Amino acid sequence: MATTHAMSTSDHPAENLGAQFLAVRRMTEELCADISAEDAMLQSMPDASPVKWHLAHTTWFFETFLLTPNLPGYRSPNPAFRDLFNSYYNAVGAQPQRDRRGLFSRPSLEQVRDYRTHVDRDMGKLLESPEDRLRDAILLGIHHEQQHQELIVTDFKHALWSSPLRPAWRRALKQPSAVSHPPSAKELGWIEFKQKEAMVGYAGNGFCFDNELPRHRVALEPFAVASRLVTNGEYLAFIEDGGYRRPELWLSDAWKIVQAEQWSAPLYWERNRTGFEGEWSRYSVHGFRAIADDTATPVTHVSYYEADAYARWAGFRLPTEAEWELAAHLQASFSGDGEGTFLDSATLEPQPTKGPQFFGECWQWTESAYLPYPGYQPMAGAFGEYNGKFMINQMVLRGASCATPKSHARASYRNFFPPASRWQYSGIRLAR
Numbered sequence: 352m353a354t355t356h357a358m359s360t361s362d363h364p365a366e367n368l369g370a371q372f373l374a375v376r377r378m379t380e381e382l383c384a385d386i387s388a389e390d391a392m393l394q395s396m397p398d399a400s401p402v403k404w405h406l407a408h409t410t411w412f413f414e415t416f417l418l419t420p421n422l423p424g425y426r427s428p429n430p431a432f433r434d435l436f437n438s439y440y441n442a443v444g445a446q447p448q449r450d451r452r453g454l455f456s457r458p459s460l461e462q463v464r465d466y467r468t469h470v471d472r473d474m475g476k477l478l479e480s481p482e483d484r485l486r487d488a489i490l491l492g493i494h495h496e497q498q499h500q501e502l503i504v505t506d507f508k509h510a511l512w513s514s515p516l517r518p519a520w521r522r523a524l525k526q527p528s529a530v531s532h533p534p535s536a537k538e539l540g541w542i543e544f545k546q547k548e549a550m551v552g553y554a555g556n557g558f559c560f561d562n563e564l565p566r567h568r569v570a571l572e573p574f575a576v577a578s579r580l581v582t583n584g585e586y587l588a589f590i591e592d593g594g595y596r597r598p599e600l601w602l603s604d605a606w607k608i609v610q611a612e613q614w615s616a617p618l619y620w621e622r623n624r625t626g627f628e629g630e631w632s633r634y635s636v637h638g639f640r641a642i643a644d645d646t647a648t649p650v651t652h653v654s655y656y657e658a659d660a661y662a663r664w665a666g667f668r669l670p671t672e673a674e675w676e677l678a679a680h681l682q683a684s685f686s687g688d689g690e691g692t693f694l695d696s697a698t699l700e701p702q703p704t705k706g707p708q709f710f711g712e713c714w715q716w717t718e719s720a721y722l723p724y725p726g727y728q729p730m731a732g733a734f735g736e737y738n739g740k741f742m743i744n745q746m747v748l749r750g751a752s753c754a755t756p757k758s759h760a761r762a763s764y765r766n767f768f769p770p771a772s773r774w775q776y777s778g779i780r781l782a783r
């Protein structure tokens with residue numbers, strides 16, 4: 352994911368940067384605690400990175416942007432890490448080819464864990480009495496690590512699925528509900544809006560990335576958004592209606608990929624797998640599971656192209672990001688009531704939750720291209736490379752997924768991926 356950078360309007364009552372730092376670092380460790388050195392090296396495709404690389408790169412961020420320039424006498428355990436774990440910051444220096452991160456057998460996972468400990472210890476010194484001028488960079492590092500927590504889940508899931516044995520990562524937290532009584536989805540309703548305009552973009556005193564600013568006015572026509580996400584059961588009806596074989600439903604670029612990649616279902620879906628003869632099942636971090644047991648769960652791992660084709664088949668469209676943001680502000684009961692499924696739950700797969708599902712479960716494709724807001728200013732220096740340079744050939748997703756830390760979700764958040772991407776927890780909310 353490319354994403355980030357902090358812009359913060361500063362006014363930070365009772366903010367404890369040290370505690371926030373420790374919490375996010377600990378969460379990453381816990382997430383990866385059961386991943387072996389062999390598994391932590393896997394890179395299944397150029398877009399995905401090994402877990403070991405994520406553990407090192409998030410640490411590199413704090414070392415490069417905070418410790419090296421600001422902690423007198425700081426010494427890196429290995430100066431070669433400055434280039435080795437640089438992702439895409441040309442202002443910092445060279446970086447290895449992205450698709451070769453799976454070749455880093457050195458440093459070992461143990462050495463990467465030592466690197467984390469080393470940086471955490473020295474960050475502790477910086478955080479004892481953090482200078483105000485460092486606050487934005489520290490917050491950025493914290494939110495950056497949260498983004499990588501989500502990528503650890505999605506990249507590692509893809510890596511395990513790519514192995515011939517298709518092993519599960521985690522044991523299921525609870526037994527699937529009785530096959531004879533899968534939960535049913537509530538009826539799809541519509542939330543109507545008559546507003547002629549909306550204010551879009553972050554407003555508040557907390558953290559946001561630069562791409563959420565400036566807040567600005569957007570003109571609207573009357574619209575409605577669906578009261579919940581599209582489910583596996585509904586998406587199955589699209590498949591069974593020949594959705595993947597009907598060119599009139601697909602954008603030109605999309606149809607080329609459907610043909611070339613022989614797409615016939617979302618990523619991770621499989622038909623006639625041993626043990627699931629005559630039916631569809633899907634791979635999850637807990638192993639395979641029959642779609643028939645999961646018909647009320649939001650469909651995920653669909654590309655923008657599939658979301659768009661599904662919406663056309665259903666007679667509707669996807670929301671714009673402005674429509675989505677207005678709806679989420681006015682309708683979502685996103686008040687920490689625990690309705691959605693986030694990374695914090697450790698379930699790591701979407702659930703058939705009740706409620707409007709604006710946050711949790713999966714990101715929602717919008718029909719908006721990822722572009723700068725009017726008057727957008729990238730952050731100064733190397734941080735300017737965080738978001739701005741990716742504003743081409745990508746579509747915006749809104750919401751938050753079952754792999755997003757809950758404290759990372761907000762209505763103005765702009766996630767973005769190329770339209771053919773399917774390995775994130777990306778799903779569909781309809782609009783009309």
Ligand SMILES: [Fe+2]
Pocket residue numbers: 408438495499
């Ligand atoms: Fe990063």
